Amino acid sequence: MPFPDAIxxxxxxxxxxxxxxxxxGLLTAIEKDVGFIPRAMLEGDLYPExxxxxxxxxxxxx
Amino acid sequence: MKAADLPQYYNMxxxxxxxxxxxxxKTALFSADGSxxxxxxxxxxxxxxxxxxxxxxxxxDCVAILSPDRPEWVTSFFAIAKIGGVVLxxxxxxxxxxxxxxxxxxxxxxxxxHESLLDIIEPVLSNxxxxxxxxxxxxxxxxxxxxxxxxxxxxxxSLDAERTHRDDFCSLHYSSGTTGMPKGVLxxxxxxxxxxxxxxxxxxxxxxxxxxxxxxxxxxxxxIGGNLIFPWYVGASCVLHAGSPRQAAAxxxxxxxxxxxxxxxxxxVYGAILALPKFSERYDLSSLRMCLSAGEPLPVGLWQAWKxxxxxxxxxxxxxxxxxxxxxxxxxxxxxxxSSGKPIGGYDVRLVDDDGNDVPAGQVGxxxxxxxSTALSYLHQYEKSRHTFRGEWLFTGDQYQMDEDGxxxxxxxxxxxxxVGGLWVSPTEIESVLSEHEAVTECAVVGHYDNAxxxxxxxxxxxxxxxxxSNKLLGELLKLCAGKLDAHKRxxxxxxxxxxxxxxxxxxxxxxxxxx
Numbered sequence: 001m002p003f004p005d006a007i008x009x010x011x012x013x014x015x016x017x018x019x020x021x022x023x024x025g026l027l028t029a030i031e032k033d034v035g036f037i038p039r040a041m042l043e044g045d046l047y048p049e050x051x052x053x054x055x056x057x058x059x060x061x062x
Numbered sequence: 063m064k065a066a067d068l069p070q071y072y073n074m075x076x077x078x079x080x081x082x083x084x085x086x087x088k089t090a091l092f093s094a095d096g097s098x099x100x101x102x103x104x105x106x107x108x109x110x111x112x113x114x115x116x117x118x119x120x121x122x123d124c125v126a127i128l129s130p131d132r133p134e135w136v137t138s139f140f141a142i143a144k145i146g147g148v149v150l151x152x153x154x155x156x157x158x159x160x161x162x163x164x165x166x167x168x169x170x171x172x173x174x175x176h177e178s179l180l181d182i183i184e185p186v187l188s189n190x191x192x193x194x195x196x197x198x199x200x201x202x203x204x205x206x207x208x209x210x211x212x213x214x215x216x217x218x219x220s221l222d223a224e225r226t227h228r229d230d231f232c233s234l235h236y237s238s239g240t241t242g243m244p245k246g247v248l249x250x251x252x253x254x255x256x257x258x259x260x261x262x263x264x265x266x267x268x269x270x271x272x273x274x275x276x277x278x279x280x281x282x283x284x285x286i287g288g289n290l291i292f293p294w295y296v297g298a299s300c301v302l303h304a305g306s307p308r309q310a311a312a313x314x315x316x317x318x319x320x321x322x323x324x325x326x327x328x329x330x331v332y333g334a335i336l337a338l339p340k341f342s343e344r345y346d347l348s349s350l351r352m353c354l355s356a357g358e359p360l361p362v363g364l365w366q367a368w369k370x371x372x373x374x375x376x377x378x379x380x381x382x383x384x385x386x387x388x389x390x391x392x393x394x395x396x397x398x399x400x401s402s403g404k405p406i407g408g409y410d411v412r413l414v415d416d417d418g419n420d421v422p423a424g425q426v427g428x429x430x431x432x433x434x435s436t437a438l439s440y441l442h443q444y445e446k447s448r449h450t451f452r453g454e455w456l457f458t459g460d461q462y463q464m465d466e467d468g469x470x471x472x473x474x475x476x477x478x479x480x481x482v483g484g485l486w487v488s489p490t491e492i493e494s495v496l497s498e499h500e501a502v503t504e505c506a507v508v509g510h511y512d513n514a515x516x517x518x519x520x521x522x523x524x525x526x527x528x529x530x531x532s533n534k535l536l537g538e539l540l541k542l543c544a545g546k547l548d549a550h551k552r553x554x555x556x557x558x559x560x561x562x563x564x565x566x567x568x569x570x571x572x573x574x575x576x577x578x
Contacts, residue, residue, distance in 0.1 A: 006537065014308075019554075020309070020310055020330060042344065
């Protein structure tokens, strides 16, 4: 299912079908592009709930 | 082991307390929120029991726990049972209206709630005059509720167990129904040692050297059985994880940190872990000796991928809230991937047609199960109870086929219910939410397999003529579902259709949608 055109920072990830499996698939896809998964996520300390938090996690470590 | 082998007067708190004589100083539970020895657990159990009695809780009263998996959950659980109360471990994933129903249906007397979950249940607390007290797990800052630590402070660490009959009820579990609100299933003190012996010892071979870790939370019978009752029955330890099982990385980190030997998990989490490349190199999983799965059928692809990555074979099992735990399983060394294995000792199963006649091997039939840990009925659900509890036999609603070697293969459901991530989902509930949108004329929801072979809800939506399908509309429908449905109930796919297939009499033909 495609993402809708408009996604806000406050939109929750699992609204768009990003359950645990799909979320891990998304991280893996991003890792292929940017070369890393934020350490806080790998350590289990951070699980972003929104798109804004997801982007912020990469901005912080990137 | 039979129920009659137990003392007539038996309190399931014995599963904790038998450890005091031989391993009081052993760590009973590990968690990021602190670890506790069996002696420390017992002391806190007694304090809580005394505090509950001081609140006015009496034999048979229901006390609810709404909390992530933390030490307080465990100590409260045994305390309630020890004083003869009925423990209600509430599902932390529900909506406010469902909590309202459960509080009323159970006539809960005391609610022990973690501060992170207070907001979702607080709006309906005043609806329940039977509720005597609310206890808050957390620091309680800016709250008028008594905090857990203040509540038990000063209470004695000794307490005599209530002289409960082995058949007295000690726990109440709510399970989603095909329509309407969750239905309650009562289990007795005897059910706990029964499942521990039949599954924990006889099937899984747990010993006191084991350490269990479950992604299935303690409010699930699968979680509390595998990660509390079984290990403590044999003197082993358990690892509690308060976080969401959706956080696969946190699950892996917990294994690396606490080094469990037995991993109690579900297909969705195995799939999520496998989606992380080189996970077994990123994390040290070498402590694991056994992996279990339940909640929904484990696809062969996931089973093989897990074995390839870890060299561990997952034991796929099936159980249900009504039987409390496993009644059919694959056994170590006798695994047939994709099957649910064979009935375990203490349980019998039958496959019957719609008239109740047994079907031969190779034919699909309705699965019936018989065993001493089976509940007697649903609370306040006379008609549903008559349909499900048929004398000695429980009608599971699952359809199975037995092969010539005696292995059972899941073939779907006899009703429209879906098992998603180990949780029941009613298509009707999703359809009613989607239908609230002004653009929707009618809709239908069926199960659809994702890339990992796991079943998820898929919605087919027929729009009103003055609306066109668009990504904007798709987003509105997804957000509508997110606001009104638990995460596992939300459709993963929404397809716009020109009409829905129906019979000449207007009955929806879901099987045609499943084929699309």
